[in-house]
Amino acid sequence: MAEETRHPFLHGLSKHRGSPPTVIVIFGASGDLTARKLIPAIYNLGFDGLLPTDFHLIGFGRKPIPNAKFRKIAEGAIEEFSRRKLSKEVWARLAPRTTYMDGGYDDKKAFVELAKTIKELEKKTGQELQTLFYISTPPNVFAPIIKNLGASGLASRYLGKPHQSRVIIEKPFGRDLATAQALNKELTTVFAEDQVFRIDHYLGKETVQDLLVQRFANSIFEPIWNRNFIDHVQITVAEQVGVESRAGYYEQSGALRDMIQNHTMQLLALTAMEPPVSMDAESMRDEKVKVLKAIQPLKLDGPDPDFARAQYGDGVIDGKPVHGYLNEKDVAPQSGTETFAALRLSINNWRWQGVPFYLRSGKHMARRVSEIAIRFKQPPGNLFGASSGFQLASNTLAFQIQPDEGLSLILNAKIPGLETRTQPVKMNFKYATTFGSNTPEAYERLVLDAMIGDGTLFIRGDETERSWQLCTPLLEHWAKQGREGMDTYASGSWGPKAADKLLAGNGHTWREP
CATH class of the missing domain: 3.30.360.10 (Dihydrodipicolinate Reductase; domain 2)
Incomplete structure (x- = not known):
């Protein structure tokens, strides 16, 4: 079987249930979870042809990392942690769509800049992009990230449409009932409940x-x-x-x-x-x-x-x-x-x-x-x-x-x-x-x-x-x-x-x- 046949992503095809063109933004992109789980997961979805034709990944973190270095880090994470060996053909398709931005999680200007970057991607692709925000950070910065997603307008992109913005939030979701209620209030002030995906990998x-x-x-x-x-x-x-x-x-x-x-x-x-x-x-x-x-x-x-x-x-x-x-x-x-x-x-x-x-x-x-x-x-x-x-x-x-x-x-x-x-x-x-x-x-x-x-x-x-x-x-x-x-x-x-x-x-x- 030819290599092209084994990797449908090379043709830009999707075998899944209709995922719209998407940009995933990972907050905490230099962290352990991103390297061990998130980047290998995205790579394997690409390997199986389950990513949309127009797919982009933006890593966001406080540490300045050049795009080329971030791609190298991502490639190394795939080689070390992916359930499959690195396919250079699949990675060659994903790598140019993988970029990095640095900024403070409590800095509204950084989120405004992120919004501009996503708009530029839409101009380049000629279509609207769903934005999926993955919050993979320590819990003490959950609230400022959520607040700035709202203040920058990123949370309300295409609200009510099938490709509206969505947010994935990692555990721990609070430390007790009061903090969980407070975090839910923060979330639902900015996002509708159907935009929120509280993840439990089990x-x-x-x-x-x-x-x-x-x-x-x-x-x-x-x-x-x-x-x-x-x-x-x-x-x-x-x-x-x-x-x-x-x-x-x-x-x-x-x-x-x-x-x-x-x-x-x-x-x-x-x-x-x-x-x-x-x-x-x-x-x-x-x-x-x-x-x-x-x-x-x-x-x-x-x-x-x-x-x-x-x-x-x-x-x-x-x-x-x-x-x-x-x-x-x-x-x-x-x-x-x-x-x-x-x-x-x-x-x-x-x-x-x-x-x-x-x-x-x-x-x-x-x-x-x-x-x-x-x-x-x-x-x-x-x-x-x-x-x-x-x-x-x-x-x-x-x-x-x-x-x-x-x-x-x-x-x-x-x-x-x-x-x-x-x-x-x-x-x-x-x-x-x-x-x-x-x-x-x-x-x-x-x-x-x-x-x-x-x-x-x-x-x-x-x-x-x-x-x-x-x-x-x-x-x-x-x-x-x-x-x-x-x-x-x-x-x-x-x-x-x-x-x-x-x-x-x-x-x-x-x-x-």
Whole structure:
């Protein structure tokens, strides 16, 4: 097959759902996320012919960088981080359309200059361009960027048209309910809600999207997805790495803010929501908000609270000794920041009444894994009960989100032989085995969806506020406690004993994926 055929972008063709001519402006263009994720995602969309014919990329940052150097940096990022090798033919098409501007995020003149640059591109191409602003900066400059996008008129370009300006904003979306509400107010003063795309890259992962297909496209699962058949649900987002060089950031964040309030809560919403009336963005997000509203407030006091928190101590990871969190550089000696958090949640609706949802996330754990595990109730009767000497396991459906994307189902089977003996067995489906290992990265799907205005896999303003409404009382409780009640766990383990206690009262135990 000729090289030209393999790279439709070389012909200026688009195979997608009609993305209009677009210019993407990345604020924070010299940052780590841009190099590791955004530029490789844009390159791979170009490789697959999914960028519009007239596509332009403008990097915007405070650091002065000549265009030629920025292109070289972008090329290096593709070589290092892209899931595909650099194609010189594809990059030769993208590189001339990749430029850089420097300016202060609080400098209105820099944004006026950006508006002029985009107008010049429109004159050059002879058509109107959709502008997609990607805010990939520290959260302390979110507000001035949003304000200047409004003051310069960039936010209101072609408002109401299919190619109106749009903005993607990275997490953290606030630090608590009050700051999330304030940021939403800043955004909606300048942008309409349908212009705003709050990104959570977990929603772009293949297995997360497959969760909806498994739930609503398979008759063997849909009728039993409720309290009559499901015993409990466990959602785990575990990291093997520690805080590494990010201790300064992490001291202001912690596991609850960093992972549970956003990623893990989104996984819960997709697992527990009612069937939407259609696949459009508002129908999907309406159902997620409904189920988040049905979650009961956390019990914070008493002998059996609905949470556990801890910091990792010394331990062993991959055969190498590692030190505890309090010995990390830039961590306060009396730090009250949790590196592990677990919650026990109750959803007060017909479908989930009485079914506990357990969420946990931590650093320096036994292995890197993100999964949703649905554990079903034992069948009635005792034909094959434990009292009869049979080895049985609860049927468990597990969605492996990372690192090995796939699906597994634990069943009980008869061991071959003259006697009736049983053994738990696992049925596995792996994306890499069935579809190949070179599946699109989450950011590719999300950037593409934002270009066409599809907000299905993005978070709506009321959705993030409801999530913060659930987590903020716990954050305030911990702030009052300081280090009081802080547990520890060995690095390389699955977490503290306090997390086991969350499940023990219901006769449950954590999975070790």
